[in-house]
Amino acid sequence: MRTYHCLPLFIWTYMFYAVDAIPLQEKVNSDLPSKRMMSLTKDGKMLHRTKRGWMWNQFFLLEEYTGTDTQYVGKLHTDQDKGDGNLKYILTGDGAGSIFIIDENTGDIHAAKKLDREEKSLYILRAKAIDRKTGRQVEPESEFIIKIHDINDNEPKFTKDLYTASVPEMSGVGTSVIQVTATDADDANYGNSAKVVYSILQGQPYFSVDPESGIIKTALPDMSRENREKYQVVIQAKDMGGQMGGLSGTTTVHITLTDVNNNPPRFPQSTYQFNSPESVPLGTHLGRIKANDPDVGENAEMEYSIAEGDGADMFDVITDKDTQEGIITVKQNLDFEDKMLYTLRVDASNTHPDPRFLHLGPFKDTAVVKISVEDIDEPPVFSKISYLIEVDEDVKEGSIIGQVMAYDPDATNNFIQYSVDRHTDMDRIFSIHPENGSIFTLKPLDRESSPWHNITIIATEINNSKQSSHVPVFIRILDINDHAPEFAMYYETFVCENAKPGQLIQTVSVMDKDDPPRGHKFFFEPVPEFPLNPNFTIVDNKDNTAGIMTRKDGYSRHKMSTYLLPILIFDNDYPIQSSTGTLTIRVCACDQQGNMQSCSAQALVLAAGLSTGALVAILLCVIILLVLVVLFAALKRQRKKEPLIISKDDVRDNIVTYNDEGGGEEDTQAFDIGTLRNPEAREDSKLRRDVMPEGIFQIRRTVPLWENIDVQDFIHRRLKENDSDPSAPPYDSLATYAYEGNDSIADSLSSLESLTADCNQDYDYLSDWGPRFKKLADMYGGDESDRE
16 A cells, blocks of 8 residues: 655655554454455465555644645555556545545545644544445444644643742741642654743842743842842743743732841930839839840740849839830839938840851840839838737736837938727727827736737827827737636535545646636645545645545434535646635445435435436426426316306396495594595505406506695595506496595486385395396395295
């Protein structure tokens, strides 16, 4: 097979790419039996592979063809073609019929469209030749390739439109900053269309770029962030190896210089001036100073300190971490009279120095701070912050026990007046001399009641009463042996009737309100009046206790039920104090083990095993029973009493008999008329004698008649009181006052005096009152002859 090319370039390309076409051709033809070398026998005859008639390799075509006609690709031809038009060429595969068109008579192939290698760089097609008449393939189908040759139609493109990078300031020349990358879509294996070269368009002379790798580097030494912090660099990428005619693309790189600690702090002024009153409290802020550092972040952090020298012990400086300022504070109390001006040296130094730049000098600065102390009117100052005074408790009233001292710290040195804060001495036990501060007593002292007295002394300037100071004074009362020892408790001591000589019946201890510095030491002895007791012996145990021992064999409670044993007790302090304590010893009957059973003919319930609680319970039960009996009797008695009036309509006379007739007005022994004339001699209240007083009625007390009134008026008042008395029963009663008045115009309404009347009474109605009045009806209700 022969292949014709339209351009000499195709001939050169064919020789260059021959190695690429042969394997593919062999691979395609390997599937066809006619393309194999066979060594087979058939019917005993050797079969040989027929030599193929196609003779071509791959075709080549330039991309982006801009001509008006179709682009000629190549020609297919077989040696079986005689030129008579009997053969027909057929093309199949990638783009056959649409992109690639073949002349079926001549085998010429044309490209009907403009091709782009970046879209598709390789087309695989199949060609065959058939006989028009018979339709038989003259040549078996064969595969061939059309490759698209690249032209430089794509510019380089960076992976980013904008790059951001940073580099420390003061970096050396050649320090890498960032690498930029550009890619070209053209074929890197064909010519220089995809060979990219980098160059810098903007950013010189500060930065440079490597033309092959695209690495941006610093180009100037010691670039300072403080002078310029941000840079904009423009990088160009150009293909064709940077030659003229190549395509290019650009990108922008923003480069920031990061800070390093290459600048020491500097005070904007060398001297600062502050004023402070002498009375400011400790820790007061007097002022702020600040050193400037052009660095940022932790490189600008600094610390302030006061150098050794004047005022270093009086003031302090602290660092404000937020503002990086130094705050001057008061460390000790200031005194204008002591010193009026302080000169401080304050240092400001970086806390994070960079060793690479220490050669530039010390990273600190010093400023002078002058502080003037202002004088103010200060209160008096005591010589001590507190006073302790010790005084004996037997000190006499008006005695000086101590002294306090205060002075005016001001230059004027005003006079001081002293006084006692009475809120701390409510009993006014102490006082102070207003001029010299001497403290003296106003009342006797007693350590046993108050061992300590805490008072407050006030010192006030005479010229300015607002300026005053207070100081506590602790007064300790020292003990004087002024109390005699005494028994620590009340002892109930008994001795058994069957006691033997030398038997311990009681151990006594004593107490003393005094508090000697060497501790208590007590002694026990019999009283001098009875140095030798025949019944008991006092034994001093030498430990502030004494034992009472029996001295004879047996005691009798019938002969002597109680013994009194006086004991002399004294201490060893000065002056010696002594007292006599009397121990009461009862004689009791005991069992064989010495347990008490009874004393002085009184049976002790303790021996029977009853406790005090049991005795109290029994006593309460007895009392409750007695109360119940009394209540029951009172209730029964009240039920037996009959009312004097049965109903509201039952109104009748009552006869009250007192078995005392009296002797009339001449009988001065029966009644003392003087009582009526002396109202004060009467009883305040008297109950009615004709009825039994009820518990529900309150006894009404009459108003006393203190003035001297007439007897007649007295009786009238009593009548009025009885008429208005709510507790009086609704029936007639006879109240005798031994004085009836003169010439009464009204007759007596009482039936009790009916016997003296001239007319006869009719008592027939008594028979209508029921059986209770039957006897009266018989006595008064009959005929006159019957009554006689």
